[in-house]
Amino acid sequence: MIRKLNFNAGPATLPLAALERAQAELTDFAGSGMSVMEHSHRGKEYEAVHAEATSLLRELLAVPADMDVLFLQGGASQQFATLPMNFLTPGASADYVLTGVWGEKALGEAKTVAAMYGAKVRLAATTGVGDGKEKSYARVPTQSEIAPDAAAAYVHFTSNETIHGVQYAVAPGAQFPDFGGAPLICDMSSDFMWRSTDLSRFDLVYAGAQKNIGPSGLVVVLAKKSMIERGRKDIPKIFQYRVHADNGSLYNTPPTFAIYLVRNVLAWVKGEGGLPAIEAANREKAGVIYAAIDQNAGFYRAPVETSSRSLMNVVFRLPTEALEERFVAEAKKHDMVGLKGHRSVGGVRVSLYNAVPVAWAKTLGDFMNDFAKHNG
Ligand SMILES: *Cc1c(COP(=O)(O)O)cnc(C)c1O
Numbered sequence: 001m002i003r004k005l006n007f008n009a010g011p012a013t014l015p016l017a018a019l020e021r022a023q024a025e026l027t028d029f030a031g032s033g034m035s036v037m038e039h040s041h042r043g044k045e046y047e048a049v050h051a052e053a054t055s056l057l058r059e060l061l062a063v064p065a066d067m068d069v070l071f072l073q074g075g076a077s078q079q080f081a082t083l084p085m086n087f088l089t090p091g092a093s094a095d096y097v098l099t100g101v102w103g104e105k106a107l108g109e110a111k112t113v114a115a116m117y118g119a120k121v122r123l124a125a126t127t128g129v130g131d132g133k134e135k136s137y138a139r140v141p142t143q144s145e146i147a148p149d150a151a152a153a154y155v156h157f158t159s160n161e162t163i164h165g166v167q168y169a170v171a172p173g174a175q176f177p178d179f180g181g182a183p184l185i186c187d188m189s190s191d192f193m194w195r196s197t198d199l200s201r202f203d204l205v206y207a208g209a210q211k212n213i214g215p216s217g218l219v220v221v222l223a224k225k226s227m228i229e230r231g232r233k234d235i236p237k238i239f240q241y242r243v244h245a246d247n248g249s250l251y252n253t254p255p256t257f258a259i260y261l262v263r264n265v266l267a268w269v270k271g272e273g274g275l276p277a278i279e280a281a282n283r284e285k286a287g288v289i290y291a292a293i294d295q296n297a298g299f300y301r302a303p304v305e306t307s308s309r310s311l312m313n314v315v316f317r318l319p320t321e322a323l324e325e326r327f328v329a330e331a332k333k334h335d336m337v338g339l340k341g342h343r344s345v346g347g348v349r350v351s352l353y354n355a356v357p358v359a360w361a362k363t364l365g366d367f368m369n370d371f372a373k374h375n376g
Pocket of ligand 1: 010074075076078102162187188208209216217
């Protein structure tokens with residue numbers, strides 16, 4: 001078997017150990033004579049998996065006791081709509097901070113809900129430059145650029161913009177900026193659990209699983225109980241965080257196999273030494289790729305400002321689009337896949353999520369140096 005060096009942006013590579021465990025357990029889970037997919041979500045076999053996924057996540061990320069862990073469906077995109085549905089009320093306003101396209105999408109859904117409710121959304125900061133198709137983002141805002149409304153229903157930001165490769169708080173020990181006194185909500189889809197994170201500042205954090213912790217379709221929501229309580233009660237039950245929290249994410253049938261895979265991935269994270277070890281590997285991988293860019297600065301160009309460069313999604317350009325195509329095609333011949341930049345921005349994108357081994361980054365870094373030498 002040849003496992004590709006998979007640099008996909010999401011769905012993304014999963015730890016081989018987590019996949020092999022699924023393979024070994026597939027047809028006969030825990031001696032039960034059936035797969036975990038075929039078990040009732042109310043039976044003891046699945047309940048143990050659900051509880052283990054939850055407790056591993058709580059343990060590895062040190063989730064505060066006053067936060068609930070929810071496993072929901074519809075991906076991060078559904079949260080874009082579910083958040084304003086729960087937390088906006090007539091006359092209220094929500095703040096959004098934009099550093100890329102995912103934040104724009106979250107804002108767009110909030111505008112739709114606000115129009116239905118007679119509420120408002122407001123830009124508390126944006127680093128977008130230009131308009132329409134030419135719009136670009138190359139950094140996170142400075143503290144003084146963030147103009148929060150203390151009376152906002154909440155303030156929303158995206159910790160890592162997957163397409164533009166713009167990430168907050170990347171330096172060792174760096175903290176997120178102060179987003180003001182309103183309840184703080186963060187889309188952490190593409191940098192969830194990339195390192196230990198102080199969650200006490202957040203009222204709600206959500207992350208689509210398919211970047212760092214599992215397969216697509218599943219979204220993890222960490223929410224303070226006090227935030228959940230604020231949610232509206234006059235929206236359909238299926239969209240109320242309260243209902244999912246009260247039922248331990250078992251209000252309706254959850255995506256049991258996806259949650260089982262998250263269990264496998266988190267067990268692997270724990271075996272690797274937890275988030276400190278994962279962070280060290282992530283820093284090493286990103287260091288290798290950025291070094292290859294910077295050492296060939298006349299050939300590769302990173303559009304993102306150094307202090308906002310994402311460690312999860314490294315984006316860069318080559319001198320021409322033809323060379324970019326050739327780069328991606330030649331890398332593929334060496335079993336390196338998933339390197340084409342998002343269609344909206346072009347270029348090359350290297351996604352270095354938790355499950356990408358350091359050795360893959362080194363192989364790609366060597367390839368980048370060779371490619372620059374032969375084509376520069
Ligand atoms: C991938 C991604 C999303 C969308 O996730 P879906 O599961 O496709 O809804 C949202 N936000 C960020 C930051 C992402 O990287």
